[in-house]
Amino acid sequence: MNLRQTTRRLAPVAILLLAAAGTGCGDADDAITLAPVKGKITRNSEPMANASVAFTPDPSNADQTPGGDTSGPAGTYLARFKSRSGLAPGKYTVTITPGTATPELEVDSAVEEAFKDDPIMLGEMKRSAAANKAGRKGKKADPPAEFDAEVKADGSPLDFKYEDGAVRKPGAPK
Numbered sequence: 001m002n003l004r005q006t007t008r009r010l011a012p013v014a015i016l017l018l019a020a021a022g023t024g025c026g027d028a029d030d031a032i033t034l035a036p037v038k039g040k041i042t043r044n045s046e047p048m049a050n051a052s053v054a055f056t057p058d059p060s061n062a063d064q065t066p067g068g069d070t071s072g073p074a075g076t077y078l079a080r081f082k083s084r085s086g087l088a089p090g091k092y093t094v095t096i097t098p099g100t101a102t103p104e105l106e107v108d109s110a111v112e113e114a115f116k117d118d119p120i121m122l123g124e125m126k127r128s129a130a131a132n133k134a135g136r137k138g139k140k141a142d143p144p145a146e147f148d149a150e151v152k153a154d155g156s157p158l159d160f161k162y163e164d165g166a167v168r169k170p171g172a173p174k
Helices: 003-023 109-114 119-136
Strands: 038-043 052-057 067-070 076-078 090-097 145-151 160-162
Touching: 067 076, 090 160, 109 119, 145 160
Parallel strands: 038 160
Antiparallel strands: 038 076, 052 067, 052 090, 090 145
């Protein structure tokens, strides 16, 4: 058997081996099972739009999946870990930072493109710009509030009631 015949015979085997080896590659975070994390944020019984909600996992959690979202006009959010929807089940500290109405705030198209896969950071950038603008006018920003919450595997909704002047509120109201 000459070299050309050997190469022809081994080429399909080599391709299969390379394909099999490549299927195990990937980000370890992709293997983490996530539960849907959604809910509503209210303030004085009204939906709280443009609020930043950040989930910080407890160090005792089996999987560390920090995530968050920015609430929509109805006060609803859907937490994401990296580019995936949901968080790993476990205990979290949830920080809610009231937003300002910034939908009309224009940002540079390069910035918009850079943050297209990270709406949380884009929202924070807009919020920061609005806070700086408000600060120059003498308006004081509302303080963030913290809650203890548990993400359950069944995806039970987590609703939060922001109260003016609150810095720390234990428990997630149902």
